[in-house]
Amino acid sequence: MKHKTFFWFVLPSSLAMLLFIFVPIISVAVQSVYVDHAQVIKQVENCGPFGCTTTTAVDQEATQAIQKASPLGRFAGLTTYLDRSHLAVKEVGAAWRSSAGLGEFYDKLVNLPFYKAMSFTLAYTFIVTPLVIIVGFIIAVAVNSATKKLRGPLIFFSLLPMMVTPLVGSLIIFWMVDARGVVGAALQYIAGDPNLSVKASTPLTWVMLMVYGVWHSAPFAFIVYYAGLQTVNNDTLESAMIDGASRWEQIRYVIIPHLLPLTTFIALMQLMDNFRVFEPIVSFSASAHATSLSWAIYNDLGGETRQLSSAAATSVLTILGIAILLMPVLVRTWRDFTRK
């Protein structure tokens, strides 16, 4: 392709990416280094059905004058990133100095909102991603070896969890694990403890969220692997069979190496997806036990007094986090690409 043709070919998509991806990210980054102006507060008298009280209110005229002079707010540099709600540099330092051991330090660390969110986000990402790959692969191999007649319905049912909207899917499970729900009551029976409650225990809530994550994402890995399995070279498989390879050895030495590039793709998608885990925390009402970076952004924006700078800083940190996570996979893909 000529350079000129190529340029006109990619121009529309480049423009769209610039407009809808790059510009918003820049805007968020700019927002994160500014904070609101100092509010001008004045004493006012409030009257209503329950009587009058003297209280404080924002002086609108004075505040607006300041706002007009510099609409972006006060330049704060990196203070929002370093404050207690984000990287909490000062608090982490103090915790490190005052802690007797690593365990105590960890406890103090996860008491800070950002690190609490980070610890769950990372645990979720690194436990759910490999499980999704493994479970998806197993389902794909199982479905692929089923008789042709059964395959259609099997594929349909295997894909169901992905078709259910995350909010609805997690709400259904939420009521099933309730102490009076099917799963919750069964767990109490098995454990012989009538007071066992999944929703009240932090470790069990984590497990529930992760099981949900695997249940919801495994169909994605399954369908990608299933498509890949259709491309396995039959000659190689047959010669392996003739050489006396068992079923496991065929999978181990023929199928898995063949599907490796797909694994990279799934891992990439899942790392990104799982790092921004959000919906299950909301619909499981799990924020008392587990929070994530996306949840922190939502929480900042959802309160009645919106904290835009704080949400912006968390967003930038999330983007950096995803970039760091994807680095090994991206480097690997780049090497594969240049080697050829």
Add this chain to the structure above:
Amino acid sequence: MLLKKLILATSLAMSANAVYAGCGIESGRVNIVGNEFPAIHTVVKAAEACAGDGVTITANLTADHQKINLAGLQGNPAEYTSAIIANSSIVALINADVLRPLDDLIEKYGQDIPKSNLITIDGKVMAVAFMANAQHLTYRKDVLEQIGVEPPKTYEALLEAAKLIREKGIMENPVGGAYQSGWNLATEFVNMYIGAGGDFFKPGTAEVAINNAQGVAALEMMKALTEYMNPDFLTHDSNATGAEVEAGNVALMNMWGSRVGVLMDEDGAEEVVYSNVAVAGPMTVAGGTVPATTLWWDGWTVAKNISDEDAEATFVSMMTGTSPDILNDETMAQAVWMLEGYEPAPVNKGVFAAIQASAKPYPMLPYMGLLQTALGDNLSDYLQDKESAEAALSDIEATYTTAAKEKGFLN
């Protein structure tokens, strides 16, 4: 048959016209955003009677109203011409300067609105209240009779009653409460802290001051209550708590007046439950004299960024929607209406008791929303035994201070 329908349709159209004529507006756009419960539906339905040839009236009533009202009022012209709000949310709208002072419109149209319904801030009328709400004791008559205890007037007495109920094997977890982590849990702390006699901020400043004896007392009482609650209490909002009552698992709780009607009707519960649900006044805590609850009003506002014509149409239709004419047998029990001719139903007794016991209104401070968020995020650690009361309170103060600095309330 067709003729009958036709006559019916005509007469309906005529009656609508009659109301329209009574409304006294001929043009304008009205779009209302608000919470979703029976009383608000009644108001909006009555306001819609103003719709006519030149006036369009639309409404968006949703439980998520707090998340969309600010954005919906910020545009120019604003998407919504009126937001139905409560005393907590009005502050966020006033902070953002999206509400129109109503003094001129009241002079022109609203002479009949009782003075006590006008929400005046710094001498300007910013909203018109039409109903009151509060949390108060809601209990099961039959269960208390079984243990021979009067409805508790203090939280300490409630704990004793709960202990008796558990000991007698009537219910395992007899206490209910909207303790869902977040807004609900924060509201319960606000109630309890006010009951313990605490002040949220150093007088006249935005500096938070809740890490004190009253804060600890409030937290300790909340923890004591949770010992008698369903272990999943951190996931229970007002709806889930109501469901626990209807399932017959709860006998004592602090509940919203506007939510009790549902518990007393025949839907969703057995007769023994719904016929025995009763309300009483709010309770006190730790020997305090002020009830551990907050008073709320619901009211309507007019957006700032709309034309005078739309503002007048909005004002008149909302005034019609909250006129004493809306009261009838069906609507009377929906809320504690602050309207002439309103007669309290038994279900509303608790809210009146709260007003009579001179409960405090929810604080209308520009930075209270930040404290509410900080409370909602940090209280659950203490209730789960992960940290001490003092540590939880100091976490809340630190979270609030960080947010208040960012929003420019503190330096």
